[in-house]
Amino acid sequence: MLTLSVLAVAVALIPLAYLAIRTAEAGGARIAEELLTARVAALAANTLALAAVVTSACLVLGVGSAFLLVRTDLPGRRVFAVLAVLPLAVPTYIAAFAWVSAVDGFEGFWAAALVLTLCSYPYVLLPTAAALAGADPAQEEVSRSLGHNGWHTFTRVTLRQIRPAIAGGGLLVALYVLSDFGAASILRADTFTRAIFLAFDLGFDRTGALVLSTVLVALTVLILTGESATRRRGARYARLSGTRRPPSRAALGGARLPAAAALLAVAVLALGVTAYSLARRMAEGVSRPGTWPDVLAAAGNSLLLALAGTALTMLLALPLGVLNARVPGRLSATLERLSYLSHALPGVVIGLSLVFFGINVAFPLYQTTWLLALAYAALFLPLGVAAVATATAQAPPVLEEVARSLGRGPLGVLGTVTLPLTLPGIGAGAALVFLTCMKELPATLLLRPTGVDTLATELWSNTAVAAYAGAAPYAVLLVLLSSVPTWLLAARTGILSKEVQR
Amino acid sequence: MSRLELRGLARRYGSVAALDGVDLTVPSGTLTAVLGPSGCGKTTLLRCVAGFERIDAGEITVDRRVVAGPAAHTPPQRRQIVIVPQEGALFPHLSVRENVGYGLSRAERRGGRIDEALSLVGLAGYGDRMPHQMSGGQQQRVAVARAMAPRPSLILLDEPFSALDAGLRAELRHDVRAALRADRATGILVTHDQGEALSTADQIAVMREGVIVQSGSPTDIYHRPADAWVAAFVGDAILLSAQDEPGHHGDPAVLRTALGPVVVTELPPGDGALTVLVRPEQIRITTPPAPQAVIATVVGDDFHGHDALVTLSLSDGTQVTARVTAPVEPMIIGDKVGVQVEGSGLAWRDRPGVG
Numbered sequence: 067m068l069t070l071s072v073l074a075v076a077v078a079l080i081p082l083a084y085l086a087i088r089t090a091e092a093g094g095a096r097i098a099e100e101l102l103t104a105r106v107a108a109l110a111a112n113t114l115a116l117a118a119v120v121t122s123a124c125l126v127l128g129v130g131s132a133f134l135l136v137r138t139d140l141p142g143r144r145v146f147a148v149l150a151v152l153p154l155a156v157p158t159y160i161a162a163f164a165w166v167s168a169v170d171g172f173e174g175f176w177a178a179a180l181v182l183t184l185c186s187y188p189y190v191l192l193p194t195a196a197a198l199a200g201a202d203p204a205q206e207e208v209s210r211s212l213g214h215n216g217w218h219t220f221t222r223v224t225l226r227q228i229r230p231a232i233a234g235g236g237l238l239v240a241l242y243v244l245s246d247f248g249a250a251s252i253l254r255a256d257t258f259t260r261a262i263f264l265a266f267d268l269g270f271d272r273t274g275a276l277v278l279s280t281v282l283v284a285l286t287v288l289i290l291t292g293e294s295a296t297r298r299r300g301a302r303y304a305r306l307s308g309t310r311r312p313p314s315r316a317a318l319g320g321a322r323l324p325a326a327a328a329l330l331a332v333a334v335l336a337l338g339v340t341a342y343s344l345a346r347r348m349a350e351g352v353s354r355p356g357t358w359p360d361v362l363a364a365a366g367n368s369l370l371l372a373l374a375g376t377a378l379t380m381l382l383a384l385p386l387g388v389l390n391a392r393v394p395g396r397l398s399a400t401l402e403r404l405s406y407l408s409h410a411l412p413g414v415v416i417g418l419s420l421v422f423f424g425i426n427v428a429f430p431l432y433q434t435t436w437l438l439a440l441a442y443a444a445l446f447l448p449l450g451v452a453a454v455a456t457a458t459a460q461a462p463p464v465l466e467e468v469a470r471s472l473g474r475g476p477l478g479v480l481g482t483v484t485l486p487l488t489l490p491g492i493g494a495g496a497a498l499v500f501l502t503c504m505k506e507l508p509a510t511l512l513l514r515p516t517g518v519d520t521l522a523t524e525l526w527s528n529t530a531v532a533a534y535a536g537a538a539p540y541a542v543l544l545v546l547l548s549s550v551p552t553w554l555l556a557a558r559t560g561i562l563s564k565e566v567q568r
Numbered sequence: 569m570s571r572l573e574l575r576g577l578a579r580r581y582g583s584v585a586a587l588d589g590v591d592l593t594v595p596s597g598t599l600t601a602v603l604g605p606s607g608c609g610k611t612t613l614l615r616c617v618a619g620f621e622r623i624d625a626g627e628i629t630v631d632r633r634v635v636a637g638p639a640a641h642t643p644p645q646r647r648q649i650v651i652v653p654q655e656g657a658l659f660p661h662l663s664v665r666e667n668v669g670y671g672l673s674r675a676e677r678r679g680g681r682i683d684e685a686l687s688l689v690g691l692a693g694y695g696d697r698m699p700h701q702m703s704g705g706q707q708q709r710v711a712v713a714r715a716m717a718p719r720p721s722l723i724l725l726d727e728p729f730s731a732l733d734a735g736l737r738a739e740l741r742h743d744v745r746a747a748l749r750a751d752r753a754t755g756i757l758v759t760h761d762q763g764e765a766l767s768t769a770d771q772i773a774v775m776r777e778g779v780i781v782q783s784g785s786p787t788d789i790y791h792r793p794a795d796a797w798v799a800a801f802v803g804d805a806i807l808l809s810a811q812d813e814p815g816h817h818g819d820p821a822v823l824r825t826a827l828g829p830v831v832v833t834e835l836p837p838g839d840g841a842l843t844v845l846v847r848p849e850q851i852r853i854t855t856p857p858a859p860q861a862v863i864a865t866v867v868g869d870d871f872h873g874h875d876a877l878v879t880l881s882l883s884d885g886t887q888v889t890a891r892v893t894a895p896v897e898p899m900i901i902g903d904k905v906g907v908q909v910e911g912s913g914l915a916w917r918d919r920p921g922v923g
Contacts, residue, residue, distance in 0.1 A: 464657045470644040471618055471651045472671030472718065478645075482670075486661050 067393075070385035075404045077382055078447045080440065081419040082283070082408055088422055089280045092273050100277040105261075110281065113257045116179055116250075117243040123183040124239045127332060128190025129232055134325055135191075136198040138316050141326050147195075149333040151188055155549035156340055157505050158185045159248025159526065160541045164343035166252060167534035178255035184336040185249070186242050190235035197231035198224070203314055216316070240289050244282065245412035247508040252529055258282040259414045263508065266418055276422075279415040286410055344545070347538035360524070361539045368520040371510070372503035374435045375442030379450045379499050380492070382443055387454020392463065405451055408444040416441050417512035424513075433515045441509040446499050453495020461487035498554065504547050521547075570721035570754055571596045572617070576626035579612055586612040588778035590626070594722070594771070599748060599755045600783075601769035603762060605801070609778040610758045614724050617756065618651050619644035630721045648721040652728050656711035658699040664710050665695035671718040685713040688747040705736045712744050716751050723748070723755040729764065741768050762802045766790065774798050796916060799845045806851075806888050810842040810915065823915060826882045827851070827907060828862040832915040840917035850911050851890035853878065853899075857906025864888075864907045869899040880907060 089097065100106070134140050135147050153161075161181050166172050201224060209219040225232075247259040254260075258278055265275040318325055351357060386405060389398045408416060420441050424432030431437045461484045469479040507522045514523060521540045528537035577590040586609045594600045602610045615621040617628060619635070619642060628636040630649070635642040650671065658667050668685050669677040686692050689709040699707055708728055715723045728744070729737045745768045748755055759765055765772050766786045773783040774794075782794035793799035796807055810823040812835060821835040823844055830844050854861055867887065868879035876895040881887050890907065892899075899905075 460660075462657070464653045464655075465659060467618070467620055467644070468651055468653060468657050468714075469659075469670065470620075471647075471649060471724075472714070473645050473648070474670075475643075475645050483659060487659075 067385050067389050068397075071389045071398070071401055074382035074386050074447070075401050077440070078405050078408050078444045080423065081416045081444050082411065084423045084427070085276065085279060085283065085415065085419040088419075089276050092276065096273060097277055100274050101281070106278070106281065109256060109258055109261050109278070110285075112175065112255070113244065113282075113285070116175065116182070116255065116257060117240045119179045120182045120186065120243045121236050121240045123179070124187040124190045125232065125236050127183065127187040128235060129194050131187075131329055131332070132191045132194035132198055134329060136195050137314075138318050138325070139322070140318065140329070141322060146326070146329050146333070149337065150191055150329070151552060152549070153185050153336045154188045155552040156185060156337075156545055157248060157507070157522075157548060158182060158246055159252055159507055159522075159529075160344075160544060161185050161340050162249035162252040163525065163529045163534070163537055163541060164340040166529070167347055167537075168339055168343035173254045175255050178250055178253045178257075180335075181249050181253065182243055182246060184332075186239045187336075189238045189242065190232065193231040193235045194228055197228035201227045206314070237289055237292060241286065241410055244286055244289065245410070245414075247412065247414045248526070252526075258285075259412050259508070262414050262418060263511075266421075266512070272422070275418055279418055282412060282415055286412070290407075290410055340545075344538060344541055347534050348542055350535035351538040357536070357539060360519075361521075361543070364519050364521050364524045364540065365543065367514075367518050368504050368522070371435060371438055371514070371518070371520060372442075372500050374439040375446070375503040376496055376500040378436075378439040379443040379446050379503075380454075380496050382447055383450030383454050383495070384492075386447075387451045388458050390451065390455040391458035402448075402451060405447045409446065409448045411445075412508070413441075413445055413506060414508035414512070416444050417509035420444075420509070421512055435515060438510065438513040438515075441513050442499075442503045442506065445506065445509065446502050449499050449502060450495050453498065454492055457488040457491025457495070460491060494554070497550075501547055501550055505544050570631045572722055572754065572756070573629045574613075574617070574626065575629075577613070577616060577623055577628065578625040579609075579616055579621060580624050585778050587616065587623075590775075590778070590780055592773050592780055592783060594754060594756060596754055597752045598770040599745065599757055599768060600771040600773060601757045601759055601765035602773050602775055602780075603759055603765040603802070604775035606760055608775045610760075610775050611726065612778075613775070614651070614726055614756065614758050617722070618649050618724055619647050648718075649724060650715040650718065650720040650722075651724045651726060652708075652711045652715045654727050655731055656704075656707045656728070658707055658710055658714070660699055662699075663695065664691070664697050664699065664702070667699065667710055668695075668714045668717050670714060671720075676718070681717055685717040686710075688716065688750055689713045690743055690747075705732055705740050708732065708740060709743070712747065716747065716753055719751070719753075721754065723753050725755060725757045727759050727761075728757075730759070730761070737764075744768075766802070772802075774802065776801075792914065793845065796843060796845065799914070804848050804889060804891075806846045806848060808844050808846065808886070808888075810844040812842065820912060821915075823913075825909075826862070826884050826886045827888065827909050828860070830909045831912045833912050834915070836915060836917045838917045843916050843918075845914040845916075846909055848877065848889045848891040849893070850909055850913070851880075851888065852908045852910050853880075853890055853892060854906040854908065855903070857904065858908065861906025861908050863904055866899045866901055866903045866905060869901065871895065871898065880905070882907075 131150055135143055135150065140146065158181060161184065165177070165181055205223055205227065206219050209223045214222065245259065247263065250257040251260040251263060258281065262275050262278045262282070265271040265278065386401060390402055420437055424437050428437070465483055466479050469483045474482065505522055507526060510520055511523055511526060514520065521544050525537045525540040525544065528534070528540070572594040574590050574592045577587050578585065579587040590613060592600070602613060604610045612621060616623050616636065622641055623636050625638070627634060630647070634640050635647050659670065662670065664686070665682055668682045672681060682695065683692065686695060689712050691706065691709050691713065694702070694706070699710070702710065711728070729741055732740060741764060757765070757769060769786060771783060772786055772789045773780045774789060775781070776797065782789060782798050789798065789802050793802060799805040799807070808825040808827060810825045810830065813822055813824055820831050820833050822829045822831055823842060825844055827846065830846060832844065857863055862882065864880040864882050866878060867881045870877040874894070876892045878890045878892055878899050879887060880890060
């Protein structure tokens with residue numbers, strides 16, 4: 067199990083390792099020459115500014131709406147809860163496409179900032195809402211009984227209880243902005259991901275693309291380190307054991323309707339524009355001849371590529387997940403951390419690194435489904451590992467021991483106990499990986515076999531030449547596909563439940 | 569309905585000896601409690617008997633059939649030894665009926681054994697429930713029924729009542745004991761709770777640091793503990809240093825202690841320092857002090873309804889606890905009372921066997 071796990075992590079780290087090797091090969095002088103330019107400085111400033119703006123905006127939007135949804139008597143809370151989660155179902159490149167096709171001249175830094183904020187504020191909202199719902203109301207009551215008013219209690223007790231959740235969500239958004247390729251490139255915002263893709267796509271600057279990728283990796287690692295630091299600090303905020311009580315809700319009074327109107331406005335911006343624009347372009351798109359065969363072919367390709375990616379990902383995830391659940395410890399935790407490393411990297415970097423890996427090292431794989439499957443596995447391995455680990459925890463070893471002591475051999479135990487308990491969870495994980503592969507854009511663009519177009523790449527190439535009507539059917543299909551894992555995610559945080567479960 | 573024998577059982581983890589030569593016989597149809605503090609090796613012992621751990625030395629036999637030894641290791645599924653883990657560990661995807669029938673053949677499942685096992689643990693009619701629809705105590709009952717159903721050679725209970733609250737625990741303990749007796753099952757109960765061991769087992773094996781330090785009937789262990797450690801671990805113990813009074817040798821001897829003269833049935837030979845064991849219920853308090861009684865000061869009184877534990881300070885500063893049954897009036901802190909030891913104590917020497 068350990069050997070297989072190490073092997074799985076090694077496979078997932080191929081892109082990162084190869085990137086390091088290639089960059090090192092380029093030599094210090096060449097790197098310095100590429101790195102120390104006004105262009106790189108401008109890119110770095112732009113990317114970091116975008117990350118900062120989007121993260122701050124998401125924190126305000128996410129924490130504000132989470133508080134309104136979980137801790138107040140806001141009218142229509144359930145509807146707003148659903149509306150607040152739905153943006154996750156819209157890949158950023160589709161939101162970008164929707165805005166660009168609805169508003170003329172919608173491009174640049176602030177356009178990208180708006181779209182990214184509206185798409186990613188649920189990353190803050192979901193953990194914050196979960197933390198607010200789970201925070202112990204007794205601590206707030208103690209604060210009130212010690213003579214602090216509501217505002218003091220909120221800032222001194224409640225906010226501190228949920229700070230790890232807020233920080234985690236914020237860093238997730240920052241990571242996401244760094245790695246975003248679709249929205250930045252459709253909206254022509256000058257970021258690292260877009261610059262890397264252009265440098266490579268225009269064909270004459272491979273070293274430049276590699277060096278830029280390395281800078282992006284360094285930024286990512288920096289943010290990841292910050293994230294793990296807050297997570298460690300967050301461990302101290304564990305709830306004391308005791309009976310669970312739902313938190314008390316504050317009465318909004320006269321502010322009820324304005325608060326609802328504000329949430330409605332955010333929802334209209336985040337979803338309404340996309341829905342309106344998709345519906346309008348869809349109507350134009352389907353009326354044109356020859357659309358459906360293309361859409362079907364692209365859907366078929368997406369399906370096959372995603373299947374291959376899922377198969378490889380789950381194959382690698384199985385030993386890692388079982389190891390994590392059964393032999394928890396420093397080693398398995400390290401392996402899990404390592405598998406997260408490529409997950410946090412931008413898809414465009416993984417894709418690019420594997421392109422060079424394919425050309426220089428594994429040429430038989432280049433331009434085949436399997437190299438792309440490897441990219442998917444590197445990107446989405448943690449999703450599979452988490453699912454396998456959770457599923458394995460459903461069948462603890464003690465159950466297998468009981469079964470054996472009752473006279474069943476190892477195969478009998480596997481068939482009657484282990485598999486029935488773990489298969490549903492592993493299946494759900496595989497479905498999640500599958501859907502995530504379907505909507506992946508940058509690595510697919512870089513690695514797909516020649517002439518193979520998927521839903522995501524068709525959408526991208528149609529948008530690139532402003533064929534908005536042609537892009538619409540792909541966009542609609544992708545949104546439908548993406549809404550499934552979003553629903554699962556939201557259901558797991560419990561934000562969709564009517565009241566906090568006891 | 570089988571006899572289990574362990575001879576010289578040893579199991580090491582690196583340099584730590586979890587089991588260091590364990591000898592134990594469990595007679596057919598009885599329940600033996602393996603009693604020890606956490607970390608004494610009792611769970612390792614259980615896992616070795618079940619077959620989940622290999623032994624490094626020694627031999628395990630069931631009805632003279634060797635299931636584990638120097639050259640043999642029967643896998644768990646062929647030992648006919650069934651475990652009942654701490655949390656019951658019912659199969660969550662199977663109904664109660666399917667859980668109980670898990671270890672049975674198809675013919676046995678049809679033969680009514682499932683219902684029989686369920687009614688033995690007082691859950692007749694619960695067969696169609698799912699485990700999550702039952703309380704913790706009911707789940708434990710199902711786990712016991714599941715273990716009894718195939719009539720195994722041996723049932724291993726691994727602290728099966730420790731997760732339940734006190735009232736439920738006593739009731740379940742009683743019912744499980746009755747069910748095992750009715751089925752004439754042979755069992756080992758691993759526990760760190762001396763009350764549980766004393767009240768349920770036919771035989772108690774006290775374990776410490778990988779060795780069984782004493783085994784015997786509950787009354788034996790309580791009244792004739794092998795050493796001071798066992799005495800303190802099983803029940804409340806008052807251990808007093810003692811001097812033998814010249815002229816009172818022979819059986820029974822009388823020793824001088826801070827609690828006054830204590831009769832011991834047997835005086836250990838040698839000249840090492842003497843320690844005497846007295847149980848709290850042997851101390852009789854008299855107010856006002858009886859003529860020959862030792863004078864003590866009351867420093868604490870814990871009232872429990874059926875009895876009270878009175879803490880007394882003796883003239884030399886020693887504190888002892890006396891159990892007063894059916895107390896009517898509370899003791900007054902600071903009062904001077906008289907204390908006497910009733911019945912006989914048990915004496916040990918620091919260096920036994922010398923001289």
